[in-house]
Amino acid sequence: MVSLKDISVRCGVSVATVSKALNGHKDVSEATRERLMKAAKEMGYFPNSQARALKTNRTYNLGVMYLDEAGSGLTHEFFAKVLDSFKTTAEAAGYDITFINRDVGKQKMSTYEHCKYRNVDGVIIACTDFTSQDVYEVINGDIPVVTIDHIFDCRTAIMSNxxxxxxxxxxxxxxxxxxxxxxxxxxxxxxxxxxxxxxxxxxxxxxxxxxxxxxxxxxxxxxxxxxxxxxxxxxxxxxxxxxxxxxxxxxxxxxxxxxxxxxxxxxxxxxxxxxxxxxxxxxxxxxxxxxxDTDLIGVTAAKQLVSLIENPQTTFKEVITVDGKLLEGGSVSDIN
The missing domain is CATH 3.40.50.2300 (Response regulator)
Incomplete structure (x- = not known):
């Protein structure tokens, strides 16, 4: 794996200069930044996520609690579309997503413990038993949470109207x-x-x-x-x-x-x-x-969760309602 030191040796600058250039610091000239960025790309350098987490105190990873009791999983069209738009919006903001369950390999743990184990920055909860102890443990924890189609007093919820x-x-x-x-x-x-x-x-x-x-x-x-x-x-x-x-x-x-x-x-x-x-x-x-409106529900959930993570002092915990629309179809007869 290519390191910052490898780039510094190739370009004849300090490791600190390479780090500043790759992280957009202004005290590095544009010419030097471009030269170091080009070298990093040619050498196949990728930033280490664990190192970034230590530096920023953020993993850029969002947890998804999703348990369809009907057993449909991601074939459930409504929630599949909501989660797809959530994923797209989260990725555009620089975040990955991880599905969270109660087990990691052969190790048994609660969902909240799994969230801590994965060190997620925030959690979205959709299509699950909202009365379960597992959910309440996450809701009462210290991780930013957004729920879909269920309201808790202390958390942001995205509700279809x-x-x-x-x-x-x-x-x-x-x-x-x-x-x-x-x-x-x-x-x-x-x-x-x-x-x-x-x-x-x-x-x-x-x-x-x-x-x-x-x-x-x-x-x-x-x-x-x-x-x-x-x-x-x-x-x-x-x-x-x-x-x-x-x-x-x-x-x-x-x-x-x-x-x-x-x-x-x-x-x-x-x-x-x-x-x-x-x-x-x-x-x-x-x-x-x-x-x-599955697209808007997913997009709104992602934006709210990212805002709770990045701007906790200015982001309100609120209930946001999303409207839909009538599709007339042909399954209702006119009996007037």
């Missing part, structure tokens, strides 16, 4: 004449609670009575469960005309259930999704859904 999303979807289906609306909600979480509250509020505003028997407990990213629950809803004597799904991926189970019962979407039953993933627009008919 779930209430507005539900309001826009309810507004759309009611304009299409629907008043008998069922909702298969996701597993209990801050997101599920906000969407359900948004659902009830939007219905109440429009004078729609919500039948408690039409509010079913489902799961995110679980088409098998929505398949079962959709068949249950459509087998009742008192059936809804429109069913809201936990997310677009789960909506595929509903489409299969409707088809298996000899019915069709939207002629016999209207289906509404959430997220706006690419798959939703490949269904026939295209799914009416709410497109979350």
């Amino acid at each position: 779930n209430e507005k999303g539900m309001e826009e979807l309810i507004n759309y289906v009611t304009k299409m004449g629907h008043r008998k609306i069922a909702f298969i909600q996701g597993n209990r979480s801050a997101v599920a609670e906000r969407r359900l509250a948004g659902f009830y509020k939007a219905c109440m505003t429009r004078g729609i009575s919500v039948d408690p028997d039409w509010i079913l407990n489902g799961d995110y990213h679980n088409p098998d469960l929505t398949y079962k629950l959709t068949k249950e809803l459509l087998s009742r004597e008192n059936k809804p005309t429109c069913v809201f799904m936990p997310d677009d991926y789960s909506a595929m189970g509903a489409f299969n259930a409707v088809k298996e019962m000899g019915l069709s979407v939207p002629e016999d039953i209207s289906i509404v999704g959430y997220d706006g993933i690419a798959y939703s627009q490949l269904l026939s008919p295209k799914l009416t859904t709410y497109l979350q």
Whole structure:
């Protein structure tokens, strides 16, 4: 490995001069800087990350806590896109990312201990059990943290505007004449609670009575469960005309259930999704859904985390809400 000393010997200057030139110090002439930079490039010199960490007290490494309980991993389109834009923005700011878990080789440790072991400058927490001891240990630690779709009082959170999303979807289906609306909600979480509250509020505003028997407990990213629950809803004597799904991926189970019962979407039953993933627009008919701005969520999370690391005195811990938009699709019939 090429060292600063190797460059200094080749160029006939001190190690200190080489260090100053490569780190942009102003007390080195431009001609000398260019000569040393050219030599470093030709010799294949790369700065040592551990040495830089000792000097700057920063590793330029961000930890990612990501545990998809549905087992989808990075095939989960919504979070995959959020993490991709987070990664791109973090890299543009000079940071690497490391996925953090509880084990390092055969050594057992908590997630917080792993963060310390990797010496990350900050952590983003997404798609995990936010009630777990592991998460609380990180939240209560001394590492800068940004969460996605969950709020802790003392940390910055990036939230999709779930209430507005539900309001826009309810507004759309009611304009299409629907008043008998069922909702298969996701597993209990801050997101599920906000969407359900948004659902009830939007219905109440429009004078729609919500039948408690039409509010079913489902799961995110679980088409098998929505398949079962959709068949249950459509087998009742008192059936809804429109069913809201936990997310677009789960909506595929509903489409299969409707088809298996000899019915069709939207002629016999209207289906509404959430997220706006690419798959939703490949269904026939295209799914009416709410497109979350995954790019902006990831970009905002990265910028906020970097700012918390680099400007802790002037960066506020806050809740930042990101709006999405309605995708009309063709899965909701006009029954006016």
